[in-house]
Amino acid sequence: MTTAPLLSVTDLTVTYAPPRRSGSLGTGAALAHVDLDVLPGEILGVVGETGSGKTTLARATVGLVRPAGGRIDFEGADLGALKGRELRTFLRSGQVQLAFQDPLRALDPDLTVGELVGEPLAVAGVPRAERNQRVSESLGLVGLDADSFRDRYPRQLSGGQRQRVSLARAIVTRPRLLFCDEPVSALDVSNRNLVLRLLDRLRHDLGLAVVIIAHDLSSLAGVADRVAVFYRGRLVEQGPIGEVLQKPSHPYTALLTASAPSVQQENRLRPDQVRTPQADASWDATACVFASLCRFAHEACTQQPALRPVPDQPYRTAACHVADEWRRDLNPTHQKGTR
Amino acid sequence: MSPQPEQTLWVERLDVTVGAHRRAAVRDVSFTVGRGEAVGLVGESGSGKTLTCRSVLGLLPPGVEIAGGRVRLGSGADEVDLTTARRRTWDKVRGVRLGAVFQDPASYLNPSLTVGHQLAEVLRTQRGLARGPAHARSVELFTEVGLRDPDRVFHQYPHELSGGMLQRVLIALAVSLEPELLIADEATTALDVVVQAEILQLLSRLRRTHDLSLLLVTHDLAVVADTCDRVLVMYGGEIVESGPTEQVLRDPRHPYTRALLAVASIGDWSRRTLEVIPGSPPEAGEELPGCRFAPRCRDAVADCTAEPVWLTTWPDENRSARCLRAEDLESVGGPS
Numbered sequence: 001m002t003t004a005p006l007l008s009v010t011d012l013t014v015t016y017a018p019p020r021r022s023g024s025l026g027t028g029a030a031l032a033h034v035d036l037d038v039l040p041g042e043i044l045g046v047v048g049e050t051g052s053g054k055t056t057l058a059r060a061t062v063g064l065v066r067p068a069g070g071r072i073d074f075e076g077a078d079l080g081a082l083k084g085r086e087l088r089t090f091l092r093s094g095q096v097q098l099a100f101q102d103p104l105r106a107l108d109p110d111l112t113v114g115e116l117v118g119e120p121l122a123v124a125g126v127p128r129a130e131r132n133q134r135v136s137e138s139l140g141l142v143g144l145d146a147d148s149f150r151d152r153y154p155r156q157l158s159g160g161q162r163q164r165v166s167l168a169r170a171i172v173t174r175p176r177l178l179f180c181d182e183p184v185s186a187l188d189v190s191n192r193n194l195v196l197r198l199l200d201r202l203r204h205d206l207g208l209a210v211v212i213i214a215h216d217l218s219s220l221a222g223v224a225d226r227v228a229v230f231y232r233g234r235l236v237e238q239g240p241i242g243e244v245l246q247k248p249s250h251p252y253t254a255l256l257t258a259s260a261p262s263v264q265q266e267n268r269l270r271p272d273q274v275r276t277p278q279a280d281a282s283w284d285a286t287a288c289v290f291a292s293l294c295r296f297a298h299e300a301c302t303q304q305p306a307l308r309p310v311p312d313q314p315y316r317t318a319a320c321h322v323a324d325e326w327r328r329d330l331n332p333t334h335q336k337g338t339r
Numbered sequence: 340m341s342p343q344p345e346q347t348l349w350v351e352r353l354d355v356t357v358g359a360h361r362r363a364a365v366r367d368v369s370f371t372v373g374r375g376e377a378v379g380l381v382g383e384s385g386s387g388k389t390l391t392c393r394s395v396l397g398l399l400p401p402g403v404e405i406a407g408g409r410v411r412l413g414s415g416a417d418e419v420d421l422t423t424a425r426r427r428t429w430d431k432v433r434g435v436r437l438g439a440v441f442q443d444p445a446s447y448l449n450p451s452l453t454v455g456h457q458l459a460e461v462l463r464t465q466r467g468l469a470r471g472p473a474h475a476r477s478v479e480l481f482t483e484v485g486l487r488d489p490d491r492v493f494h495q496y497p498h499e500l501s502g503g504m505l506q507r508v509l510i511a512l513a514v515s516l517e518p519e520l521l522i523a524d525e526a527t528t529a530l531d532v533v534v535q536a537e538i539l540q541l542l543s544r545l546r547r548t549h550d551l552s553l554l555l556v557t558h559d560l561a562v563v564a565d566t567c568d569r570v571l572v573m574y575g576g577e578i579v580e581s582g583p584t585e586q587v588l589r590d591p592r593h594p595y596t597r598a599l600l601a602v603a604s605i606g607d608w609s610r611r612t613l614e615v616i617p618g619s620p621p622e623a624g625e626e627l628p629g630c631r632f633a634p635r636c637r638d639a640v641a642d643c644t645a646e647p648v649w650l651t652t653w654p655d656e657n658r659s660a661r662c663l664r665a666e667d668l669e670s671v672g673g674p675s
Contacts, residue, residue: 049531050502188383188558189602190620193613200613215531218561222613245608257608259536261561263588263600264607271536278487 004076005037006209007061007096007177012036012070014056030056032233033070035307038177043203043210045220045241047256048230054213055101057230058179062098063091075176092124094173101181103166107154113139114150117169124173138172139165141205142198160191164198171202178202179211184219196223217260221245226315229253232289235307239316249310249318251275251326252290273330288321296326345414347519347552348372348395353408355390355399361406362624365390366576368408372520377546377553379563379584381599382573385620391573392524392556396439397421397429412436413519435465438513442525444505448497454508455481455493461515480511483548485541503534507541514545521545524556539566560603564588569657572596575621575631578650582658592660594636594668630662638668 014031031053038044046054059065061072063079072079074096082090097120100106107116114135121131136146142164154162163183170178180199184192196212200223203210214220220227221241228238229250237250248254251274258269275293283291288304291297300321310316311324320326348371355365365387372378382388393399395410410421412432419432441447449457458480459473468476474493481489484507497505506526513521523542527535543566546553555567563570563584570587572580572595580593591597601614618635621627629644630636636643643663651666652659662668 049533189599190383190616193602193615197613197615217532218607221608242609256532259533261532261535261539261559261565262607263561263564263603271533 003039005073006040006075007038008071008073009034009036009057009061010071010073012057012060012072013068014053014060014065015068016065029068029233031060031067034233034235036228036235036238038209038211040176040209041203041207042226043199043212043224045224045227046211046213046230047215047217047220047227049215051232052230053233054230055181056233058098058181058211058213061177062096062179063087064098094120094124095175096177096179097170097173097175098179099166099170099181099183102186103159103162104154106166107162107169109154112151112153113144113157113165114146116154116165117172120169120173134172135168138168141171141202142168144168159187160194163187163191163195167195167198167202171206171208174206175208177209177211179213181213182215183212185214185216192219193222199223217245217256229256234289234304234319236290236320237316237318238307239310239313239318243313243316249313249316249323250290250320251294251296251322253318254326255293269330274326288319290320296322296329298322345374346371347374347376347413348554349409349411350391350395351409351411353391353394353410354406355387355394355403356406357390357403357623359402360624361404363406364403364576364623365394368573368576368578370571370578370581372552372554374519374552375546375550376569377543377555377567379567379570380554380556380573381558381560381563381570383558383620385575385623386573387576387623388556388558388573389524392522392554395421395554396437396522397424397433434461434513434518435516436519437522438516438518438520439522439524440506440509440513440526442528444502444509445497447509448505450497453494453496454500454505455495458508458512458515461512465516476515477511480515481508484508484511484514484545485537486511503530503538506530506534506538510538510541510545514549514551517549518551520552520554522554522556525558526555527562528557528559535562536565542566560588560599572599575625575627576623577631577661578659579632579662580658580660582656586656586658592658592665592668593632593662594638595632596660598635638664640664 012031012034013029015029048054060067067080117138118131118135121134139146139149144164184195187195199210202208212220212224224241227241227244229236231252237244237253244253245257248257254269254274255271258271258274274295276295279292286303288301291301305319305321307317307319310318351369353365353368354363356362357364368391380388394405405422412419412421419428455477458477462468462473462476478489478493481492486492486504486507527538530538542553545551557563567584570584571578574595580587580596591600598616602616616635621631629646630648633639633643648661648663650659650661
């Protein structure tokens with residue numbers, strides 16, 4: 001890849017409160033040693049289950065949590081090194097924006113759509129006249145008629161409209177990078193693709209890089225260029241979305257694709273082909289994060305593998321000791337069925 | 340009609356109205372669930388799928404009423420008419436012969452009692468089991484629904500369990516009194532894909548081992564594809580298509596089902612287009628002269644909006660569709 005990344009995350013570790021008593025789950029490291037780039041103008045999908053660290057990645061990048069280690073570089077500048085006034089100026093500039101998961105709860109119920117969308121500009125100190133004009137422009141970009149929506153309150157909007165307002169608020173500062181946390185999980189199928197299409201259009205119209213956080217693979221399949229798969233705070237695989245979903249290198253990615261409900265019943269990997277029936281608790285903390293569920297775990301897996309290039313697949317990396325081998329060990333009667 | 344196998348649930352011409360103006364939210368819905376059969380009820384929000392399932396459970400919110408039709412559970416001597424049931428009848432049916440699990444398991448459990456206590460209590464009050472046997476049976480049920488370390492889970496409070504574990508507890512509660520029918524209303528929607536697959540597998544297994552009928556209410560066609568024998572597709576308060584899951588998904592006869600298949604998340608990783616259905620679904624109670632999908636349908640003709648469209652049935656295939664053009668669209672192969 002020749003383009004310089006817009007966002008470059010290196011060895012990022014984020015820790016919330018350590019476990020207070022033994023036996024409780026403890027939060028431990030929410031993200032551990034994550035390396036990830038976002039290129040200008042691309043759509044990157046971030047998938048993983050609850051607690052896999054996908055939202056933490058977004059929160060750390062926009063400055064809502066302070067990393068315990070590692071670097072976050074945005075357009076070549078180290079965000080972690082920013083302090084006080086510099087940090088505030090950067091945050092208020094709105095170059096990196098985050099659209100929250102639940103727009104109804106993220107939008108202040110006492111503010112009108114116009115006020116909500118204009119708020120980030122007010123914070124940045126943009127004069128009122130210009131603000132109004134940019135609010136209209138922003139609402140127009142997300143496909144809402146500014147005149148009829150400006151004076152409405154969030155409760156007077158449908159789920160899809162609320163999601164659009166949330167996006168309008170995020171893009172009003174003309175960001176270079178937009179994080180969307182589960183933008184479509186609360187929407188019906190008809191609205192879902194409308195919002196995804198909108199994100200695709202915004203990326204073209206505004207030259208925006210978009211990171212879509214989702215737990216649903218198929219909503220990403222139609223829109224993202226690349227996908228990064230997280231499991232328990234680790235980035236386990238990343239690469240072009242079509243290749244990753246159709247021929248996963250990491251057994252966890254394979255478990256995800258096999259578990260996704262599908263209308264196509266033939267040629268499918270089944271979840272039990274890649275996972276053990278019960279989690280094996282004997283693996284200790286230094287082991288591969290997926291070892292306890294992995295059918296292909298062996299001695300080498302007692303050490304968490306680093307993210308390495310997948311053989312013969314440029315642009316793809318996976319953190320697995322058997323990344324290119326586990327398919328050979330699939331039950332041969334099912335071998336034909338795997339893609 | 341061909342001879343029917345034993346039916347667990349009959350819903351006949353159900354009409355449900357909403358609000359003081361009695362706007363029709365569910366119109367003329369008829370279907371059956373056979374013994375041991377799994378039926379999927381699919382639709383977007385506002386399609387009437389949840390009101391249909393709440394009518395069966397007798398859990399309609401205030402202001403929502405059954406305006407017509409009948410709902411019957413069981414057959415022969417065990418048959419009860421749920422539309423006319425009083426409190427006393429409901430006590431013997433709901434939770435006993437009818438089990439249900441919903442989207443948000445945490446809100447159906449008492450946060451200040453251990454989950455084991457809550458399950459054992461049901462067994463003690465409803466089955467008259469003593470403390471010891473109730474405990475033993477609870478642990479057995481927890482094992483059956485795939486909870487690891489059931490003895491420990493028995494003594495845990497809801498907040499100590501993950502969403503997937505809570506849903507398993509709810510399923511254990513729902514099947515504890517050996518119901519005839521289990522209703523799962525978006526029961527897997529809030530779960531991660533891996534857990535969702537496990538729960539769906541569990542439901543299918545319980546269905547076999549307990550000879551349970553299953554009514555699965557979901558917005559996701561793919562969930563139905565994996566789990567159900569038959570599918571009912573609802574749109575704007577009406578059933579627009581029904582039939583064996585495999586056939587309906589392979590060769591849909593209603594344009595809405597076709598559109599849903601084109602936009603839904605169906606596990607096709609190579610698909611790189613994002614289709615949309617233009618327009619939005621009708622509001623509950625909105626009166627439209629003909630087919631309720633016609634304004635959004637690309638195959639609509641003048642006749643579609645002239646008068647109400649009835650279900651066309653193909654009895655030998657056990658299929659039906661509410662579309663005037665079902666047959667002529669099929670004869671030309673239908674749009675892809």
